[in-house]
Amino acid sequence: MGKDRLVGKVAFISGGARGMGASEAQLFIEEGAKVVISDVLDDEGERTAKRLSPDGSSCRFVRHDVTSEEDWRKAIDFTLATFGQLDILVNNAGIFERGTVLDTSLAAYRRTIDINQVGVFLGMAAVAPHMTGRKTGSIINISSVAGLDGTPGFLAYGASKWAVRGMTRGVAKELAPFGVRVNSIHPGIIDTPMLQTFDDVGEGVREMVRTRIPLGYEAEPVHVARLALYLASDDSAYSTGSEFKVDGGWSA
Numbered sequence: 178m179g180k181d182r183l184v185g186k187v188a189f190i191s192g193g194a195r196g197m198g199a200s201e202a203q204l205f206i207e208e209g210a211k212v213v214i215s216d217v218l219d220d221e222g223e224r225t226a227k228r229l230s231p232d233g234s235s236c237r238f239v240r241h242d243v244t245s246e247e248d249w250r251k252a253i254d255f256t257l258a259t260f261g262q263l264d265i266l267v268n269n270a271g272i273f274e275r276g277t278v279l280d281t282s283l284a285a286y287r288r289t290i291d292i293n294q295v296g297v298f299l300g301m302a303a304v305a306p307h308m309t310g311r312k313t314g315s316i317i318n319i320s321s322v323a324g325l326d327g328t329p330g331f332l333a334y335g336a337s338k339w340a341v342r343g344m345t346r347g348v349a350k351e352l353a354p355f356g357v358r359v360n361s362i363h364p365g366i367i368d369t370p371m372l373q374t375f376d377d378v379g380e381g382v383r384e385m386v387r388t389r390i391p392l393g394y395e396a397e398p399v400h401v402a403r404l405a406l407y408l409a410s411d412d413s414a415y416s417t418g419s420e421f422k423v424d425g426g427w428s429a
């Protein structure tokens with residue numbers, strides 16, 4: 178595989194300080210892209226950007242809370258001022274909090290919806306004017322296998338990820354006439370800091386999910402990053418409004 182699939186392209190990745198967002202940033206840069214990563218974790222975000230591009234020519238960090246419309250405006254303005262254009266948005270930022278219908282508080286439900294769902298809406302809204310104006314763009318929304326199925330203990334999280342899946346399909350049709358593609362990725366169990374929350378809740382949750390993966394192991398973040406690279410690049414030019422699973426067979 179060549180190393181130039183994103184030459185001349187600029188990407189914005191929310192929640193890119195660590196986990197799969199940071200892995201996507203690394204792979205995109207290796208393939209020639211300029212990348213802005215954003216996060217609420219300032220120190221980790223700055224460190225990741227420095228690691229990926231010590232002189233700042235290929236990667237910059239911007240502090241950004243995806244629930245804030247004002248932060249989105251500033252973050253996209255920063256990207257355009259720094260790298261001149263925006264071709265790829267990865268709506269990756271997200272949180273996971275375990276909870277059933279019996280024990281999820283309204284505040285907890287709204288917190289998850291605000292970050293995982295409203296954050297994706299605001300992201301698409303923030304980049305759409307620029308992308309539709311240039312008649313090109315790829316938006317990649319990170320949903321989950323929990324957005325394909327019912328998952329016990331994932332009440333708010335599942336609702337937010339189903340919403341991401343639905344928005345992706347609708348917005349794909351809205352933006353297709355402008356040459357802008359919108360697709361969703363549905364990861365299964367990926368070994369990132371988020372997965373540690375499975376350990377934190379105990380009850381052998383992590384072991385329980387691992388036994389449900391037909392391939393028998395958790396993925397590394399780069400497995401998701403490679404799929405994101407495909408969707409970011411022109412290799413996926415004819416795919417929009419589609420759902421791409423990377424789950425080791427979980428939802429087969």
Ligand SMILES: NC(=O)c1ccc[n+]([C@@H]2O[C@H](COP(=O)([O-])OP(=O)(O)OC[C@H]3O[C@@H](n4cnc5c(N)ncnc54)[C@H](O)[C@@H]3O)[C@@H](O)[C@H]2O)c1
Nearest residue numbers: 192196197217242243269270271321364366367369370371
């Ligand atoms: N790890 C998995 O198994 C898994 C499976 C399916 C889907 N996902 C999804 O993949 C995405 C990335 O998750 P990850 O596993 O890399 O987790 P992670 O916790 O390592 O990364 C998520 C990042 O989002 C950031 N973030 C949280 N709230 C934010 C906010 N309000 N504004 C900006 N940034 C914020 C976090 O600080 C963190 O850096 C998430 O959307 C998650 O729901 C993860």
